[in-house]
Amino acid sequence: MDVHLIDGTYELFRYFFAVPAAKDVSGQEIGAVRGVLTSVLSMIERGTTHLGVATDHVVESFRNDLYPGYKTSEGVDPQLLSQFPILEEALSAMGVTVWPMVEFEADDALASAAAKAALDERVGLVFICTPDKDLGQSVVGTRVVQLDRRRDIVRDEAGIVEKFGVKPHSIPDYLAVVGDSADGFPGVAGWGAKAAASVLSQYSHLENIPKDWREWHPSIRKARSLSESLFTAWNDALLFRKLATLRMDVPVFDAVDELRWQGPRANFEDFCRRLKSPDLLRRATALKPV
Numbered sequence: 368m369d370v371h372l373i374d375g376t377y378e379l380f381r382y383f384f385a386v387p388a389a390k391d392v393s394g395q396e397i398g399a400v401r402g403v404l405t406s407v408l409s410m411i412e413r414g415t416t417h418l419g420v421a422t423d424h425v426v427e428s429f430r431n432d433l434y435p436g437y438k439t440s441e442g443v444d445p446q447l448l449s450q451f452p453i454l455e456e457a458l459s460a461m462g463v464t465v466w467p468m469v470e471f472e473a474d475d476a477l478a479s480a481a482a483k484a485a486l487d488e489r490v491g492l493v494f495i496c497t498p499d500k501d502l503g504q505s506v507v508g509t510r511v512v513q514l515d516r517r518r519d520i521v522r523d524e525a526g527i528v529e530k531f532g533v534k535p536h537s538i539p540d541y542l543a544v545v546g547d548s549a550d551g552f553p554g555v556a557g558w559g560a561k562a563a564a565s566v567l568s569q570y571s572h573l574e575n576i577p578k579d580w581r582e583w584h585p586s587i588r589k590a591r592s593l594s595e596s597l598f599t600a601w602n603d604a605l606l607f608r609k610l611a612t613l614r615m616d617v618p619v620f621d622a623v624d625e626l627r628w629q630g631p632r633a634n635f636e637d638f639c640r641r642l643k644s645p646d647l648l649r650r651a652t653a654l655k656p657v
Contacts, residue, residue: 370484370626371415371514374497375422375465376473378403379454381517383447391641396446400454401644406516407463408650416657417626419619420458421476424451424467428475430550430610437610438551457642460635461651464626471617478505478613480620485511487623494521501547503527504538504613532564537571543608544573544597552607557589557596566593573597573604629656 382402389398410418426440426448440448455467466476477495484493485507495502498515506513509523520526527535545563546554569584570576577583580594587593597604620626631651639648 368417368489368623369415369492369494370480370490370623371410371418371494371496372477372480372484373407373410373418373420374473374477374495374499374502375403375420375454375458376451377497377499378406378420379422379450380447382406383444383450388446389643392643393641395449395453397450397453397642399447400450400457401642401647403454404457404461404642404644404647407458408461408647411628411654412650414657416628417623418628419464419466419480419626421466421468421473421480422451422455423473424455425469428468428472429470430472434552434606434610436551436553438549457638460632460638461647462628462631462635464620466617466619468617471614474499474501475614476617476619477502479615479617481505481511482615483619484623484626490623500531500538500542501550501611501613503531504535504611506535532560533567534571537567539608539611539613540567540571540573542611543604546607547611550610552610554607555596555600555604557592562587562589562593573608627656630654 379399383399386398386402388396389401391397426438426443430437431439455465458465468476477497481493481495484490493511494514495505496514496516502513505511506522506524506527513522522530524535531538531541533541541563544555544558545560546552565587566576578598580590583590635651636648639645
């Protein structure tokens with residue numbers, strides 16, 4: 368069996384900006400919710416048997432206590448934010464395991480679930496379904512891979528190296544110096560993607576980089592300026608790496624069997640009526656769980 372772990376936050380954002388607005392029976396905006404439900408149901412129709420969806424029930428997390436500039440829900444369309452709890456309830460009614468994150472982030476849940484699923488010898492492949500570069504750090508060989516469903520791109524460890532120039536375990540260090548505008552931290556001045564790849568492909572982690580730039584590998588250009596910039600901002604770099612490092616201790620499931628889809632629950636019919644989506648109900652009830 369394969370396991371599919373879905374970034375519900377990414378999916379909800381994607382459909383919010385991709386599909387027409389739609390209201391439920393009470394006038395609540397639910398266009399993105401219907402889009403995500405249809406997408407997840409399509410995965411099940413195509414043979415996905417074990418899956419889980421992680422969401423940012425609350426955008427803020429423990430990382431906001433570590434760094435005041437970290438991302439918040441400020442500026443996010445209220446009609447988008449209001450659909451998170453609806454999506455979580457609707458997916459659960461459809462029989463899909465959902466992890467609504469409050470203290471942690473959806474990415475932390477996905478990383479924890481991927482690592483746990485990989486421990487089960489019965490599992491063939493673990494697909495982390497998101498294009499988010501943070502999750503590149505969770506890729507392991509050819510067994511735990513990252514799937515960009517929109518572009519139909521699968522990246523294993525070799526694919527991560529091809530894209531970023533570093534191995535998965537160096538992704539937090541890479542993001543620490545390059546920065547991550549989506550998460551709200553700037554990185555280290557003078558360090559772009561090429562510089563980060565050339566340095567971290569040689570030294571893997573920040574602590575391994577020689578403090579004397581003259582000891583750096585001769586292939587690294589502008590070693591002196593990069594060294595001065597990094598070690599001047601050393602504490603910031605370590606903090607940014609901590610922000611970029613996904614937590615592996617999120618309680619997600621006890622056994623992979625809990626992720627097996629066993630059909631919609633009894634209240635799914637009520638949800639479909641609320642969402643004015645009779646086709647979703649028809650398709651879900653027509654499927655026979657494997």
